[in-house]
Structures are given as structure tokens and as C-alpha cells.
Amino acid sequence: KNIHYFDEAGSSNDIAKKLAPTAEEGTIVVVEQQTGGRGRLGRKWASPKGGIWFSIILKPKVALSAASRLTLTVGLSVTNTLISYGIDAKIKWPNDVLINGKKVSGILTEVEAEIDTIEFVVIGVGINANMSLKDIPEDLRENSTTIRDETGKSIDRVDFLQRLLHEMEQQYIRFNTQPFSEILNDIIVLSDTIGKDVKVTMPNRIVEGRVVGISKSGALLLKKEDGDVEEIIAGRCIYTK
Ligand code: BTN
Numbered sequence: 001k002n003i004h005y006f007d008e009a010g011s012s013n014d015i016a017k018k019l020a021p022t023a024e025e026g027t028i029v030v031v032e033q034q035t036g037g038r039g040r041l042g043r044k045w046a047s048p049k050g051g052i053w054f055s056i057i058l059k060p061k062v063a064l065s066a067a068s069r070l071t072l073t074v075g076l077s078v079t080n081t082l083i084s085y086g087i088d089a090k091i092k093w094p095n096d097v098l099i100n101g102k103k104v105s106g107i108l109t110e111v112e113a114e115i116d117t118i119e120f121v122v123i124g125v126g127i128n129a130n131m132s133l134k135d136i137p138e139d140l141r142e143n144s145t146t147i148r149d150e151t152g153k154s155i156d157r158v159d160f161l162q163r164l165l166h167e168m169e170q171q172y173i174r175f176n177t178q179p180f181s182e183i184l185n186d187i188i189v190l191s192d193t194i195g196k197d198v199k200v201t202m203p204n205r206i207v208e209g210r211v212v213g214i215s216k217s218g219a220l221l222l223k224k225e226d227g228d229v230e231e232i233i234a235g236r237c238i239y240t241k
Helices: 012-019 064-084 147-151 157-177 180-189
Strands: 003-009 028-034 052-058 089-092 096-099 102-114 117-127 197-201 206-214 220-223 229-232 236-239
Touching: 003 012, 012 028, 012 052, 012 102, 012 117, 052 157, 064 089, 064 096, 064 102, 064 117, 064 157, 064 180, 102 147, 157 180, 180 206, 197 220, 206 229
Parallel strands: 003 028
Antiparallel strands: 028 052, 052 117, 089 096, 096 102, 102 117, 197 206, 197 236, 206 220, 220 229
16 A cells, blocks of 8 residues: 556656655655656666666655755665665765665655745655666766676565665654664764765865764765865765775
């Protein structure tokens, strides 16, 4: 119940956004393949058959500024699910999951809010599962990988999705009942980004430095050359070394 399945769709996030105003919290849209998969910052997201592409509708009673914490929490859930298969997965701030330093999953969170109150959040999760990097157009490969390319094996996608949805439910209960610092502790342990030298691109500027932590609000703490630590709420993060 509350799971919508499509053989083919433009983007599961778009379907979820249409359903969201009247949908129950936890409603899910799963698609076999997307013809218009979207990534962050207006990028395209290759979504061929064999991957896991879905969106979930949530209606958290939190301020708009908490949405990025929700994205990190979903990233933790994806990472924990991969780890449950014995795969050494790590979290790259703000929304990627890596295996062997390469991106295996991305999350696209879209929020509908009235002033500062969230009406709904659509969280789109893409996992490069039983496919090969060769199935992704060259210009979209970037530094990506797939579960099959990394482990040499395919996973049971239904089993994976069941585990992931269970894990997301547990983490969402935590999100709603505990201080975010509890979830953050787990994220920090699994973070690939802390300690790295990075360049963060924002709409109007670029900052470089070494990542020294993630703040309670989910922001990146970047130590710059002059020694100052800057809190970065959102941006595109690229490792420089
Ligand atoms: C990113 O890393 O840029 C985010 C990628 C998010 C991809 C998923 S696949 C399911 C959902 N539907 C979309 O169109 N995008 C997200």
C-alpha cells in the first residue's frame, strides 16, 4: 500500500510532487527506468534499467532549514543498507554515497514550503545497482560507479529496497524524536569528506579548504587557508587532492 510503481517515467520526483499534496506521508514512487531523471543543480541523472530509482513523500513538522538534515539522514540510511550487504560504503557531503571513492548513489531533495513551514518533502534516491558504468552516457559518468561494477555481483533489488525502506523508517523515527546530534554522530563515523581538502562551489562564490567537521545543522565546516572555519550550508563539493 502507498507504493506506486511505473515501468517507465520521466522522473519519479515529478510524479511524487504531483501526488504529495493529497498523499499520505511515506508514499513511495518506484520506477524501473526514467527518461528524464534529474540530479542536483539542474544536472541530468542517467536512470537505465537495473538501477533503483524511487522517491518518497515526507511531511515532517520541522522548519525549512531542517531539510538538508533530512537529506543527510537518508544518505546515512543508504550507506547503512549497503553496509548490511558487506559493502564498504561512505557518505560524501552533502548527498552522495560512495564505494571506493566513487559515487554509487545520489539524493535529490525537493521541498514545498509555505514561508518557513514545510508542506511536503520529496526525497528522490538513485542507486546505481545492477548495471555497469557503460550503461551511463559518457558525459554523465563523472566519478561514478555501480554496485555490480564494484562487487562483481548483482543484488536483489526488491530485497535491497525493503531493507532500505526499513532503515529509512527507523532513521526517520530517530529524526523526529532525538536531537540531530545523535544521527550526526553516525554520519561522522561514515563520512568520507571529513579530513579532505575540498573546493565548494556555491551560486555566487567558491571556497577552498580542509573539511574539519559537519555542524549540528548539517553544514560543512571548512577550515580555510587563513585559519578561519566557515560553515557551508549548501553547495557542490569537489575533492581537490
Ligand atoms: C544527484 O546526485 O545529483 C541526485 C541524483 C538523484 C537521482 C534520483 S533517481 C530517483 C529520483 N528521480 C529523479 O529524477 N532524481 C532522483
